[in-house]
Amino acid sequence: MIKASYKKYILNFKNPSGTSRGILRTKETWFIILEKNGKIGIGETGLFRGLSIDDVPNYEEKIKWVCNNINLGLHNLLKELCEFPSIQFGLEQAFLSLESNNSFELFPSEFTRGEQAIPINGLVWMGEKEFMKNQIKEKLKTGFSCIKMKIGAIDFESEIELLKSIRKEFSSNEIELRVDANGAFNPNEALEKLEILSELEIHSIEQPIKQGQIQEMAELCSKTPLPIALDEELIGVFSFENKRKLLETIKPQFIISKPSLIGGFSGSKDWIQLAENNNADWWITSALESNIGLNAIAQFTYTLQSKLPQGLGTGGLFTNNFESPLEVLNGTLQYTNSKKWNFKI
Incomplete structure (x- = not known):
């Protein structure tokens, strides 16, 4: 029998960090801890307030339910948690960690x-x-030879x-x-702004307009002089069929997989498979997890052998x-085995 418990933890930013959604000073997260035959498994459920689809009042209750029903097994729990992608991700980590x-x-390499x-x-x-x-x-x-700049908070000319x-x-x-515009552009002005950005040989722009404007985003992707990467657009799309329809409709040049926001390793694999089927490339990004979640994402990312710079420097x-x-x-994420883990909460 597996014993499961959870703990909440508040991460404090060194410096207030600005996004188009406001200034971030703290980030709450939860850890699922599994115990079996003297072994321990740890997984982080990286909820992102204001962005995660599972940012709901009963979130912690759901984690408690998972711990009380842990012996349903990973497969059954993941099916029950399709609308809680960050908890799915935490569970995947915890079971891999336990094994x-x-x-x-989690992924030796x-x-x-x-x-x-x-x-x-x-x-x-x-x-x-x-x-x-x-x-x-x-x-x-x-x-660093690749820089990602968040835009949309100060005036466009200054950026x-x-x-x-x-x-x-x-x-x-x-x-x-x-x-990364985080949806800051108005659809009516987005193409003009993309044309200005393209003159600066920008690699790509993430989510130029707010998610949910499917036809507007599809039109933008068809006309853009600058490759567009879908980010928030992937959040809250649960079924494989709906994921397929979304990518076939919008036809983006890139997608960005954030495991905490789209259902962990299995959710990421679905999106990546569908992106490749639609001639879109991809990279993986962390979503302000602690080093527990970041470690899991980084190890998973390495196994996929992408040649593009990933978003894992948080x-x-x-x-x-x-x-x-x-x-x-030197612009890379490395695993320095002389440095040891210290997980105390």
Whole structure:
């Protein structure tokens, strides 16, 4: 018999982090802990307030129900949790962790042995122009060759000036620039803004308009001079058939898989398979999990062998994250086995 419990944990940001949804100072998360025959399994259910489809009043009650019914088994629990993708992800991690020889090694590989690294983008948060400029300088100084800049919080002209300042110093062969609008553009002005951005040889733009505007997004993807990546658009689409219809209708150039938001490893695999069937490429991004969830996402990502920089550089955002072997070095995420785990809550 498996014994299951859970614990809530509040992550504190080192610096308030700006998105188009507002300023983030804390991030709550939960851990599912399984015990069987002296072994322990740990999984993080990374709820993202205001973004997760399972941001509902009875969220913690659902985790409690899962722990009380853990002996239904993973397969049956996942079916019961189709509308709680972050809990699905936490459960997948916890069961893999319980079965492994090392609670934190879910997908043994050259990555977890410290032999290979994962290229990642350097994330630049929204804020005042000078603050964003300093972040860009810091990312370049620490060896990133791919920078992702969140846009939509300050005026568009200032954001364009920032991007121009990078392009004056670095060509698209030297620095890949991605932008993430988090749905900030109005559909009526989006194409014009994409044309302006395309002159700066931007790699791609994530979610230029708000999710749920399917026909508008499809039209934008058909006319865009700049590759579009769907992000929030994937949230809350549960059935394989509806996922297929969405991608066949919109025909994006990229999709972004965030396991906490779209049903964990199995949900990510569905989306990636469908993207490839529709000639779209993809990358995987963390969604402000602690190092427990980030570790699981990184190990899973490595097994898929994507050549694109991934969005996995968020482990250093919090003052009270857990010590782990994960380390960002020279624009990559590495597993440094001389560094040990310290999971105490």
